[in-house]
Amino acid sequence: MDIDVIIQLLDSTMRLSTPLLLACLAGLFSERAGIFDIGLEGKMLGAAFMAGAVAAVTGSAWIGLLAGVGTSLFLALIHGFASITLKGNQLISGVAINFFASGMTALIGQNWFRQGGQTPALRGDARFQSLDWPGASALADVPLIGPIYSDLISGHNLLVYVAFLAVPATWWVLYRTRFGLRLRAVGENPGAVDTAGVSVIRLRYSAVLICGLLCGVAGAYLSLGTSAAGFVKDMTAGKGFIALAALIFAKWKPWNALWACLLFGLLEAIGNKYQNIDFFGLFIVPVQFMQALPYILTVVILAGFVGKAIPPKAGGVPYTKER
Amino acid sequence: MNTTLPRWVDIGLIPLINLALALFVAGLVVIFIGEDPIRAVQILIRGALGSDYGIGFTLYYATNFIFTGLAVAIAFHASLFNIGGEGQASIAGIGVALAALTLDQTHWLISLPAAIVMGGLFGAAWAAIPAYLQAKRGSHIVITTIMFNFIASALLVYLLVNVMKVEGSMATETRKFQEGAQIPFVHEMAGWFGLKMARTPMNISFFLALICCVFTYLLIWRSRLGYEIRAFGFSEPAAVYAGINPVKITMIAMLLSGAMAGLMAINTVMGDQQRLVLDAVQGAGFVGIAVALMGRSHPVGVLLAAILFGILYQGGAELAFEMPKISRDMIVVIQALVILFTGALENMVRIPVARAWLKLDRRSA
Numbered sequence: 001m002d003i004d005v006i007i008q009l010l011d012s013t014m015r016l017s018t019p020l021l022l023a024c025l026a027g028l029f030s031e032r033a034g035i036f037d038i039g040l041e042g043k044m045l046g047a048a049f050m051a052g053a054v055a056a057v058t059g060s061a062w063i064g065l066l067a068g069v070g071t072s073l074f075l076a077l078i079h080g081f082a083s084i085t086l087k088g089n090q091l092i093s094g095v096a097i098n099f100f101a102s103g104m105t106a107l108i109g110q111n112w113f114r115q116g117g118q119t120p121a122l123r124g125d126a127r128f129q130s131l132d133w134p135g136a137s138a139l140a141d142v143p144l145i146g147p148i149y150s151d152l153i154s155g156h157n158l159l160v161y162v163a164f165l166a167v168p169a170t171w172w173v174l175y176r177t178r179f180g181l182r183l184r185a186v187g188e189n190p191g192a193v194d195t196a197g198v199s200v201i202r203l204r205y206s207a208v209l210i211c212g213l214l215c216g217v218a219g220a221y222l223s224l225g226t227s228a229a230g231f232v233k234d235m236t237a238g239k240g241f242i243a244l245a246a247l248i249f250a251k252w253k254p255w256n257a258l259w260a261c262l263l264f265g266l267l268e269a270i271g272n273k274y275q276n277i278d279f280f281g282l283f284i285v286p287v288q289f290m291q292a293l294p295y296i297l298t299v300v301i302l303a304g305f306v307g308k309a310i311p312p313k314a315g316g317v318p319y320t321k322e323r
Numbered sequence: 324m325n326t327t328l329p330r331w332v333d334i335g336l337i338p339l340i341n342l343a344l345a346l347f348v349a350g351l352v353v354i355f356i357g358e359d360p361i362r363a364v365q366i367l368i369r370g371a372l373g374s375d376y377g378i379g380f381t382l383y384y385a386t387n388f389i390f391t392g393l394a395v396a397i398a399f400h401a402s403l404f405n406i407g408g409e410g411q412a413s414i415a416g417i418g419v420a421l422a423a424l425t426l427d428q429t430h431w432l433i434s435l436p437a438a439i440v441m442g443g444l445f446g447a448a449w450a451a452i453p454a455y456l457q458a459k460r461g462s463h464i465v466i467t468t469i470m471f472n473f474i475a476s477a478l479l480v481y482l483l484v485n486v487m488k489v490e491g492s493m494a495t496e497t498r499k500f501q502e503g504a505q506i507p508f509v510h511e512m513a514g515w516f517g518l519k520m521a522r523t524p525m526n527i528s529f530f531l532a533l534i535c536c537v538f539t540y541l542l543i544w545r546s547r548l549g550y551e552i553r554a555f556g557f558s559e560p561a562a563v564y565a566g567i568n569p570v571k572i573t574m575i576a577m578l579l580s581g582a583m584a585g586l587m588a589i590n591t592v593m594g595d596q597q598r599l600v601l602d603a604v605q606g607a608g609f610v611g612i613a614v615a616l617m618g619r620s621h622p623v624g625v626l627l628a629a630i631l632f633g634i635l636y637q638g639g640a641e642l643a644f645e646m647p648k649i650s651r652d653m654i655v656v657i658q659a660l661v662i663l664f665t666g667a668l669e670n671m672v673r674i675p676v677a678r679a680w681l682k683l684d685r686r687s688a
Contacts, residue, residue: 038466038469078663081668082667083667086667086670086671087670088666088667088669088670089666091465092404092612092666092667093663095609095666096662096663097659098659099655099658099659100656100660102652102655103652103654103657103658104352106652107649107652108356110652111648117652241469241473244466244469245466245470286485288477288478288480289477289481291477295473295474296474298470299467299471299474302456302460302463302466302470303462304460304461304462
């Protein structure tokens with residue numbers, strides 16, 4: 001395997017990790033505040049559709065992004081209303097949101113554009129174009145550093161960089177701000193936070209809305225920032241669940257989330273590039289195994305055989321103020 | 324707020340209001356698309372119940388949902404949320420296909436019981452690992468069953484592409500089962516009594532589903548094991564205090580749940596397709612969640628809710644034909660709304676109803 005192939009693989013790893021990373025950090029905010037969210041998939045899907053549809057009509061990727069984020073925030077609010085205000089079952093609410101997004105995007109997509117649930121292909125300003133960093137083309141011919149700089153680091157669109165910058169940002173918010181401290185506390189012991197005179201409800205709603213925002217960007221990336229150039233029916237294809245798996249794999253920590261999403265992105269990149277992997281003629285790893293690997297790894301981690309994943313203590317439990 | 328409501332309010336009125344809300348919002352979606360919701364409902368009902376053909380298809384779909392609904396319901400009683408019905412049913416399809424392919428030279432009276440055992444075993448086996456991890460290691464069963472759904476679909480693709488496919492054929496499916504593993508359709512059974520019915524995929528598994536409803540009722544409310552399951556679901560510490568083994572109950576409840584989801588494969592793989600195809604489950608595992616929630620985890624409720632969803636599936640197909648603007652995706656939207664209103668937003672109705680009831684109660688006293 002020569003260097004070009006490796007660079008190419010890592011390059012597609014970055015692109016494939018982007019939506020996972022955004023969705024994973026989205027889930028991190030929500031679950032760290034004690035709200036389980038298995039509706040990441042649905043929020044991404046809804047956002048991908050609205051972003052694609054609005055960008056197709058207005059011709060602006062930015063307005064598309066706003067529409068996508070708006071849709072995701074709306075779905076996040078439903079989840080918040082069900083699980084915070086009404087103290088309903090958070091898992092059931094997540095399931096409902098996934099189906100709602102899956103059905104509505106297909107239904108409305110067909111009605112608006114009549115292209116089998118797709119939005120029209122996006123061109124020019126309706127997509128996020130790749131950004132070339134200064135000196136990228138000049139350095140391209142320098143061995144090793146050239147391809148790394150010009151292919152791997154430069155040449156992605158804005159949302160890819162946003163996703164990777166979101167990792168230190170999330171870490172800073174969670175571990176270096178008062179809001180972050182309270183957010184983590186509300187996921188472990190909401191009673192204590194309430195006793196300290198801080199509103200549990202407001203904190204949890206903020207977490208759910210941040211989750212909606214990030215899922216919205218993740219979805220918009222799928223339709224506006226990838227080679228799909230538009231929305232395709234059910235285009236998230238389980239990415240929201242891989243992000244959820246990555247979140248558990250990362251034990252609900254931001255830097256771990258980066259590595260987990262890069263790993264799962266790499267697995268997907270390898271699976272896309274090679275069909276069946278021949279291990280020195282000894283045995284063949286089928287492509288389906290590569291596809292299932294993120295889920296298998298997550299189960300292994302959850303089982304606690306390789307380091308235990310312990311979720312936030314108050315996760316999934318509605319908070320009832322003492323009466 | 325947990326005032327005791329009379330039973331008819333709790334299991335009758337509140338689910339009906341929730342359902343009405345879900346259908347109301349679905350109606351708004353139809354108006355948004357630019358169609359007449361009243362006419363849509365008429366077409367839907369006529370398509371589902373207007374002929375013996377429609378009824379046959381409705382009950383064929385309902386059969387799937389009874390199995391998956393009971394599966395979710397049994398786990399709910401132990402306060403376990405089994406989202407893995409989809410994966411359990413598709414793995415069970417492999418078991419059913421193996422039984423049918425091995426025994427299709429015999430008679431369906433032999434191959435059907437074998438397929439029931441194999442389907443149940445395979446479905447239970449696919450639920451066993453998440454169940455064990457929940458019981459012994461505390462791994463959240465919702466997450467593990469979701470993961471197992473994805474693993475199941477990858478495994479099924481692998482097996483069909485590489486192992487079970489007919490050699491030289493492009494289609495990812497097994498060979499067709501021969502006569503010895505073809506179970507009777509209901510229109511054939513009607514023929515035995517001299518009745519004429521339209522040809523539909525509804526088959527003998529419908530009656531198996533009804534038997535499973537009775538079995539579930541007896542198990543949950545009329546057996547010692549069922550009592551233990553319900554006690555465990557109600558309060559784990561109390562159950563443990565009473566000497567109920569939590570590992571045992573978690574395992575048994577999930578194995579039964581997986582087996583129940585697995586029996587669905589009898590209806591689709593053996594009854595309808597007569598071969599194992601790639602996507603035999605088609606989301607029925609997830610419909611089971613809506614069915615169990617609406618049926619309040621009671622077999623009678625599950626049966627009624629399953630028929631309702633059968634009507635939606637069959638009627639929805641007819642509706643998509645007559646009103647092309649309302650594609651079959653509308654069914655998924657309605658399913659989502661039912662889950663949302665009867666599951667997640669249940670308290671939105673329950674709390675005001677309970678308040679109103681309290682007021683009425685005080686006034687009459």
